[in-house]
Amino acid sequence: MTEPFGARLRRAMDERGPLCVGIDPHASLLTEWGLDDNVAGLERFSRTVVEALSDRVAVFKPQSAFFERFGSRGVAVLEKTVQEARAAGALVLMDAKRGDIGSTMAAYAEAFLRKDSPLFSDALTVSPYLGYGSLSPAIVLARESGAGLFVLALTSNPEGGEVQHAVRADGRNVGATMLAHLAAENTGEEPLGSFGAVVGATLGDLSSYDLDINGPLLAPGVGAQGATPADLPGVFGAAIGNVVPNVSRGVLRHGPDVSALRASAERFADEIRSALSTG
Numbered sequence: 355m356t357e358p359f360g361a362r363l364r365r366a367m368d369e370r371g372p373l374c375v376g377i378d379p380h381a382s383l384l385t386e387w388g389l390d391d392n393v394a395g396l397e398r399f400s401r402t403v404v405e406a407l408s409d410r411v412a413v414f415k416p417q418s419a420f421f422e423r424f425g426s427r428g429v430a431v432l433e434k435t436v437q438e439a440r441a442a443g444a445l446v447l448m449d450a451k452r453g454d455i456g457s458t459m460a461a462y463a464e465a466f467l468r469k470d471s472p473l474f475s476d477a478l479t480v481s482p483y484l485g486y487g488s489l490s491p492a493i494v495l496a497r498e499s500g501a502g503l504f505v506l507a508l509t510s511n512p513e514g515g516e517v518q519h520a521v522r523a524d525g526r527n528v529g530a531t532m533l534a535h536l537a538a539e540n541t542g543e544e545p546l547g548s549f550g551a552v553v554g555a556t557l558g559d560l561s562s563y564d565l566d567i568n569g570p571l572l573a574p575g576v577g578a579q580g581a582t583p584a585d586l587p588g589v590f591g592a593a594i595g596n597v598v599p600n601v602s603r604g605v606l607r608h609g610p611d612v613s614a615l616r617a618s619a620e621r622f623a624d625e626i627r628s629a630l631s632t633g
C-alpha cells in the first residue's frame with residue numbers, strides 16, 4: 355500500500371523545506387520568457403521549471419487552467435509535466451479546484467486520484483462550496499490511493515470573504531467550519547493527515563481560527579499577491595510548522611534562465627526557513 359500523502363509530504367517538507375512552487379504558465383510569462391503562446395511554448399516552460407527545481411522543492415502545484423486553455427494538447431502537456439515532476443522526486447499537487455455533486459465528484463476523483471489515471475497526482479485542490487459532504491467520494495479515493503486533498507477554506511483573494519466569512523446558524527463561519535471538518539478527517543493520523551486546507555498568506559492575523567487541523571495548510575499569496583515569508587508567523591501562529599507556502603509568479607518571472615529560477619526559489623526557501631525559526 356502506498357504511504358499516505360500526509361506522511362510523504364511531512365518527509366519532503368522536513369528534507370527540502372516546505373516551499374511549493376506553482377507551475378502557472380500565464381500567457382504573459384510565456385512572452386517574457388521569449389516563448390510563443392502556444393503548445394510548444396507551454397511545453398518548454400513547464401519542462402524548464404521541472405528540470406530547474408524538481409530536486410529541491412517539496413511540492414509543485416501545476417495550475418490546470420493554464421494547460422486547459424490549449425485544449426487536449428495542453429492537457430497532454432499537463433500529463434507529461436505531472437509524470438516528469440513525480441519521476442524526478444517532487445510531489446505534485448494538481449490545482450484544478452474541483453467541486454460538484456457527489457456522483458460527479460466521484461468522476462473528478464477518478465480523473466486525478468485513481469492511481470492508474472493519466473493525470474494521477476499526489477494531491478488535488480477541491481472546492482467544498484457544494485457542501486463539504488459532496489467531497490466524500492474524493493476523500494474515499496484519496497485514502498485508497500495514498501493521495502491527499504487541499505480544501506479551499508480561507509482563500510487569498512479579497513472576494514472570498516463574502517462566502518467564507520458568512521456566519522452559520524451555530525455562530526461559526528463557513529471557513530472555520532471547513533477547518534473543523536478537516537480536523538475531524540485527520541484525527542489520529544501521524545505524522546500528518548492527508549487532508550489539507552487552503553488558507554491565504556494574505557489574510558493577516560488568523561488567531562480567531564483553529565488552524566490546528568493535523569494536516570497541511572497550503573498558503574498561496576506569497577510573492578505576486580503581496581504576502582512575504584516574514585508575514586507567515588503572524589498569519590499562522592502556532593500552526594506555522596504545517597504551512598506549505600506557495601509561490602508561483604514570484605519565482606516563475608525569473609525564467610527562463612535555470613540558475614535564476616533556482617536562485618529565486620532558494621531565496622524564498624531561505625526566507626521561509628528564517629521565518630519558521632523566528633515564528
Ligand SMILES: O=C(O)c1cc(=O)[nH]c(=O)n1[C@@H]1O[C@H](COP(=O)(O)O)[C@@H](O)[C@H]1O
Nearest residue numbers: 417479509510511552574578579601602603
Ligand atoms: O488553491 C490555490 O492554489 C489558490 C488558492 C487561493 O486562495 N489563492 C491562490 O492564489 N491560489 C492559487 O495559487 C497560485 C498563486 O499564484 P501567484 O499569485 O502567482 O503566486 C495560483 O495558481 C492561484 O490559482
